[in-house]
Amino acid sequence: MVDPLQSPEEVEGRTERRRFVLEETGFDEVPKRYRKFYRKWRGPGDQLGPNEAICPVCKVVIRSSRELWPGDRLYCMPCMSRLVVVESADGTLEARVSY
Amino acid sequence: MADTIDAYSIQNWLESCPQSYLMDTEYGHGPEEKEPDFILDNEVVLEETIKATVQLVVGERCALSASSGLINAAPDEASRRFLATQTLDEARHVEVFTHRLYDLGVKKQDLEGTIQRYANPNLVKFAEILLEKVDRKDFVSGVVGQNIVLEGMAFSVFEMMHAMNEPVNAKFAHTLSGTIADERRHVGFGENRIGSLIQQHPEKRPEVEQMQKEMSYFMLATFADAFRNNQTANELEAAGIERPHSEYQGVDLGTMEPEEMEQVLADTVLKEFKTRLGRIGIEYQTPARP
Ligand SMILES: [Fe+2]
Ligand SMILES: [Fe+2]
Ligand SMILES: [Zn+2]
Numbered sequence: 001m002v003d004p005l006q007s008p009e010e011v012e013g014r015t016e017r018r019r020f021v022l023e024e025t026g027f028d029e030v031p032k033r034y035r036k037f038y039r040k041w042r043g044p045g046d047q048l049g050p051n052e053a054i055c056p057v058c059k060v061v062i063r064s065s066r067e068l069w070p071g072d073r074l075y076c077m078p079c080m081s082r083l084v085v086v087e088s089a090d091g092t093l094e095a096r097v098s099y
Numbered sequence: 100m101a102d103t104i105d106a107y108s109i110q111n112w113l114e115s116c117p118q119s120y121l122m123d124t125e126y127g128h129g130p131e132e133k134e135p136d137f138i139l140d141n142e143v144v145l146e147e148t149i150k151a152t153v154q155l156v157v158g159e160r161c162a163l164s165a166s167s168g169l170i171n172a173a174p175d176e177a178s179r180r181f182l183a184t185q186t187l188d189e190a191r192h193v194e195v196f197t198h199r200l201y202d203l204g205v206k207k208q209d210l211e212g213t214i215q216r217y218a219n220p221n222l223v224k225f226a227e228i229l230l231e232k233v234d235r236k237d238f239v240s241g242v243v244g245q246n247i248v249l250e251g252m253a254f255s256v257f258e259m260m261h262a263m264n265e266p267v268n269a270k271f272a273h274t275l276s277g278t279i280a281d282e283r284r285h286v287g288f289g290e291n292r293i294g295s296l297i298q299q300h301p302e303k304r305p306e307v308e309q310m311q312k313e314m315s316y317f318m319l320a321t322f323a324d325a326f327r328n329n330q331t332a333n334e335l336e337a338a339g340i341e342r343p344h345s346e347y348q349g350v351d352l353g354t355m356e357p358e359e360m361e362q363v364l365a366d367t368v369l370k371e372f373k374t375r376l377g378r379i380g381i382e383y384q385t386p387a388r389p
Binding site for chain 1 (some may be wrong): 120
């Protein structure tokens with residue numbers, strides 16, 4: 001399992017996750033086979049895709065080949081954190097650390 | 100992936116670091132990359148750059164002592180191995196920043212004298228608070244002090260310096276991006292390992308909170324000294340060199356006064372402390388403002 005999306009959560013009323021083809025982003029802080037799953041965050045104006053979440057610990061953008069849904073468990077390899085995707089007050093997706 | 104490589108293993112470190120972003124670097128940067136002329140040719144800018152680099156060496160020497168000292172205080176084997184990789188990372192940081200001092204013209208025989216002359220006394224105090232915990236083999240306080248407070252600070256300082264250097268000094272920006280990548284692992288270890296340990300040792304909280312408050316004060320005092328007395332911006336302006344319009348935390352560093360930059364950095368770091376400590380169940384203590 002190389003995708004950072006470790007255990008996809010079932011969400012009621014949703015049936016199919018959108019798929020994404022990932023390309024290299026120049027990120028080189030993890031072993032080669034994992035690199036396309038991460039990219040550097042370009043700061044406050046940087047728009048995240050529906051398959052992306054920022055790691056709150058190391059600020060790297062985590063990318064999955066599938067759309068992210070609330071409840072999904074993610075792994076951030078650059079800082080080795082385990083995260084859970086949650087829906088924040090403004091409706092955007094956010095990753096939270098789970099210890 | 101967590102299943103295929105043990106996160107705190109030497110193997111993970113080898114594949115992520117020496118075999119990845121450090122591949123083909125010399126002292127943290129490309130073999131052809133050089134410090135730019137606007138630094139080397141201007142006495143004032145050169146001295147300010149040496150001074151700033153000395154603070155990095157001082158901070159990294161502290162991190163080296165702390166991470167190596169914590170190896171024997173760690174309660175488990177995986178943490179000991181991770182801290183061994185961190186010890187090598189910190190030793191590398193000491194080395195690459197020391198090497199930068201040589202690139203800036205400091206003679207080898209003058210290294211210790213230069214460090215003594217320019218080391219900020221507030222940064223030295225900051226380091227002493229942490230190293231006292233490490234000397235007592237206090238693992239929880241030591242990891243919070245090192246991997247959350249010191250590294251949380253370093254992370255933001257390096258990111259700001261990276262933003263400022265990227266357009267004008269590819270060599271130093273390259274050195275910084277490698278250290279930032281290392282810091283990601285260090286802050287990750289700090290939060291993840293301590294997050295669970297602090298739950299087992301709630302009695303440690305008051306002591307850890309007091310340490311964070313004291314370290315934060317000396318950090319702010321260091322920032323104040325570093326920005327308020329810095330001649331670089333004035334000197335570049337006098338020489339007709341425009342500062343790069345780098346963006347950091349949504350502001351343009353190329354148009355800010357040094358005091359404003361100090362404010363942005365201090366606010367960013369304190370906000371980060373607050374969220375990082377909050378996540379592991381430690382209540383952030385607001386330091387006095389120097
Ligand atoms: Fe370091
Ligand atoms: Fe570090
Ligand atoms: Zn991360």
